[in-house]
Amino acid sequence: MKKAAIAAFAVMAMCGTASADVIKVGVVGPFSGPFALQGKNFKAGIDAYMALHGNTVGDDTIEIVYRDIPAADPAQSKALGQELIVKEKVQYLAGFYFTPDAMAVTPVLKQGNVPMVIMNAATSAIMKTSPLVVRTSFTTWQTSTPIAKVASDAGVKKIISVVSDYGPGVDAENAFKKAFEETGGEIVEAIRMPLSTNDFSPIMQRIKDSGAEGVFAFLPSGPTTLGFVKAFNDNGLKAAGTKFYAPGDLTQESDLPALGDAALGIQTTFHYAVSHDSPENKAFVEAATKAIGKAEELSFPSVGAYDGMHVIYKMIEATGGEQDAQKAVEAVKGLTWTSPRGPVSIDPESRHITQNIYLREVTKTADGKYINKEVQTFEKQGDPGLAVAK
Amino acid sequence: MQTVFSIAVDALAYGMVLFVISIGLSVTMGLMRVVNLAHGGFAMIGGYIASYVARDLGLGYALAVVAAVVFTILIAIPIERLLYRRIYGQPELTQVLMTIGITFCIIGITNFIMGPTLKTIPLAPALQGSADIGFRTIPIHRLFAILCGLAVALGLWYAIEKTNFGIRLRASVDNAAMAAALGVRTEIVYAVSFAVAVGLAAFGGVVGSEFLPVEPYYALRYMVTFLVVVSVGGAGSIPGALAACLLLGAVDTTGRYLMPEFGEFFFYLAVIAIICIFPRGLAGRAK
Numbered sequence: 001m002k003k004a005a006i007a008a009f010a011v012m013a014m015c016g017t018a019s020a021d022v023i024k025v026g027v028v029g030p031f032s033g034p035f036a037l038q039g040k041n042f043k044a045g046i047d048a049y050m051a052l053h054g055n056t057v058g059d060d061t062i063e064i065v066y067r068d069i070p071a072a073d074p075a076q077s078k079a080l081g082q083e084l085i086v087k088e089k090v091q092y093l094a095g096f097y098f099t100p101d102a103m104a105v106t107p108v109l110k111q112g113n114v115p116m117v118i119m120n121a122a123t124s125a126i127m128k129t130s131p132l133v134v135r136t137s138f139t140t141w142q143t144s145t146p147i148a149k150v151a152s153d154a155g156v157k158k159i160i161s162v163v164s165d166y167g168p169g170v171d172a173e174n175a176f177k178k179a180f181e182e183t184g185g186e187i188v189e190a191i192r193m194p195l196s197t198n199d200f201s202p203i204m205q206r207i208k209d210s211g212a213e214g215v216f217a218f219l220p221s222g223p224t225t226l227g228f229v230k231a232f233n234d235n236g237l238k239a240a241g242t243k244f245y246a247p248g249d250l251t252q253e254s255d256l257p258a259l260g261d262a263a264l265g266i267q268t269t270f271h272y273a274v275s276h277d278s279p280e281n282k283a284f285v286e287a288a289t290k291a292i293g294k295a296e297e298l299s300f301p302s303v304g305a306y307d308g309m310h311v312i313y314k315m316i317e318a319t320g321g322e323q324d325a326q327k328a329v330e331a332v333k334g335l336t337w338t339s340p341r342g343p344v345s346i347d348p349e350s351r352h353i354t355q356n357i358y359l360r361e362v363t364k365t366a367d368g369k370y371i372n373k374e375v376q377t378f379e380k381q382g383d384p385g386l387a388v389a390k
Numbered sequence: 391m392q393t394v395f396s397i398a399v400d401a402l403a404y405g406m407v408l409f410v411i412s413i414g415l416s417v418t419m420g421l422m423r424v425v426n427l428a429h430g431g432f433a434m435i436g437g438y439i440a441s442y443v444a445r446d447l448g449l450g451y452a453l454a455v456v457a458a459v460v461f462t463i464l465i466a467i468p469i470e471r472l473l474y475r476r477i478y479g480q481p482e483l484t485q486v487l488m489t490i491g492i493t494f495c496i497i498g499i500t501n502f503i504m505g506p507t508l509k510t511i512p513l514a515p516a517l518q519g520s521a522d523i524g525f526r527t528i529p530i531h532r533l534f535a536i537l538c539g540l541a542v543a544l545g546l547w548y549a550i551e552k553t554n555f556g557i558r559l560r561a562s563v564d565n566a567a568m569a570a571a572l573g574v575r576t577e578i579v580y581a582v583s584f585a586v587a588v589g590l591a592a593f594g595g596v597v598g599s600e601f602l603p604v605e606p607y608y609a610l611r612y613m614v615t616f617l618v619v620v621s622v623g624g625a626g627s628i629p630g631a632l633a634a635c636l637l638l639g640a641v642d643t644t645g646r647y648l649m650p651e652f653g654e655f656f657f658y659l660a661v662i663a664i665i666c667i668f669p670r671g672l673a674g675r676a677k
């Protein structure tokens with residue numbers, strides 16, 4: 001009896017995917033631990049997409065298999081990726097909050113015949129590690145480049161750059177430096193702070209002493225941004241008229257209630273603001289808020305996940321549900337659609353998303369909520385970081 | 391010259407905040423001989439209660455501080471009776487395993503109840519903004535933190551060295567059996583000391599929240615910092631902890647100003663140097 005069952009199971013397993021099947025999508029992300037909020041946003045974006053577009057493509061039913069990776073851990077990520085491909089037989093891999101986690105899995109994509117859709121990890125170089133990777137989030141280069149133009153348009157000539165000392169921070173510093181120097185500006189000093197910094201007063205003193213007219217800052221979203229912004233205000237830099245520029249990681253929506261009045265007036269550039277005014281975004285925010293439970297927890301990873309699902313649905317459509325990674329990726333090259341963040345497309349060369357980058361200002365709405373209000377649009381921005389990525 | 395003064399003021403403020411948050415741990419480790427890794431957890435509970443009272447209920451900062459200390463102690467009493475009482479006098483490994491477990495429970499429960507987002511504690515109007523102290527502006531909140539540190543240091547020193555309770559506490563710690571034989575109710579002495587330590591943790595969590603924001607992973611994120619302060623100062627010594635905080639605050643702040651790229655290199659270098667010269671901490675007593 002037992003043998004018969006095993007044999008039947010083996011036959012079923014060998015058949016692979018026929019038509020009218022269940023297609024599994026494996027999603028790897030931080031669903032517990034310090035970054036659980038970002039994983040929650042992944043799930044909210046995916047749930048929102050499936051709520052609005054159904055859970056079937058053609059005859060096939062889509063099933064999401066979640067795997068939790070609480071912190072950046074390449075070895076664990078690789079193990080999870082292999083488990084999803086071999087044991088769960090997923091046809092698509094998606095998610096990935098941290099760059100090292102995504103990088104660890106890209107080498108097995110070809111052998112597994114599985115495309116990967118990155119919903120967050122924001123380092124340019126990932127795209128070079130495998131031709132089967134498509135990304136629907138952003139890169140730090142992409143979001144940090146336009147702010148240099150904002151600074152130079154405001155007549156600022158001397159800027160001090162202050163970033164957290166890790167991959168994306170260094171990316172942000174380089175991106176801003178390159179773009180700002182091209183406009184004729186000068187970076188008077190570049191400071192890299194350890195990630196664990198919690199007292200920013202000495203840094204503020206450095207900024208004061210440097211004689212810069214403005215500061216460019218990059219810190220990962222989360223607790224430290226609060227300390228940084230407060231220190232900036234409390235040490236009299238805001239009052240002294242020092243300008244503050246940063247990519248939008250610093251003012252992500254879920255941190256804004258904590259930042260409160262301290263953040264008012266901060267200008268950041270980013271690819272998505274929850275307050276974006278469009279019918280697509282309205283529908284998305286409604287569905288995603290329902291999925292996540294609390295409106296104030298919704299922030300940018302959700303939209304990366306939502307668009308990631310869009311790309312996966314298009315891939316499934318193009319391959320008719322058959323497992324063919326190369327064909328799936330080819331099908332979405334040049335794909336254009338209207339995302340909740342605005343018009344976007346997949347660049348055929350880099351397989352990274354081309355999108356509008358918005359300049360936003362933190363403002364308080366009439367009902368006392370803090371939002372990133374979009375004030376200027378930089379249209380169709382590609383990823384300038386890929387050219388310099390090693 | 392102005393920069394030197396500026397850094398000195400920042401260092402003093404940072405050192406004092408470290409002191410307020412860590413001194414409770416110094417009391418549990420030095421006087422009660424319990425390696426309490428859940429110390430940061432209690433500081434975090436205090437922060438959450440203060441945030442709830444001040445921000446969600448809108449009852450003001452002063453009340454939030456009092457509520458944080460009182461309710462954290464109330465939460466800690468059953469934990470002390472049911473869990474900590476079993477590990478007094480046990481080997482360090484047992485204590486570490488038990489208290490790290492408690493820490494994970496606290497993290498999980500607060501994450502579940504309060505959510506994963508940052509929580510702030512709105513300051514009283516009098517503590518907001520900056521004050522001009524001649525050569526620079528300094529956030530008033532920092533001056534407040536410095537004063538709190540001094541008050542806590544003086545209060546504790548007086549309580550342990552000069553009061554009747556302090557004598558009983560020191561007697562219980564040095565020789566529990568003998569103290570009990572002489573009529574000291576050691577159980578009560580321990581319970582009260584534990585409550586005081588937890589209350590100080592909560593107080594530090596609230597006062598220090600402008601430096602170390604309140605979020606579910608607070609308890610783990612700053613655990614090493616607290617332990618370092620206690621081991622450098624010498625467990626159980628108030629002047630030792632104060633000296634350690636001021637010294638480490640000065641080293642860390644200066645290092646961060648001059649060479650931020652080096653990160654916490656100078657901080658840990660100082661720790662290694664001090665521990666090499668004073669293996670029991672600056673004011674540690676021989677066992």
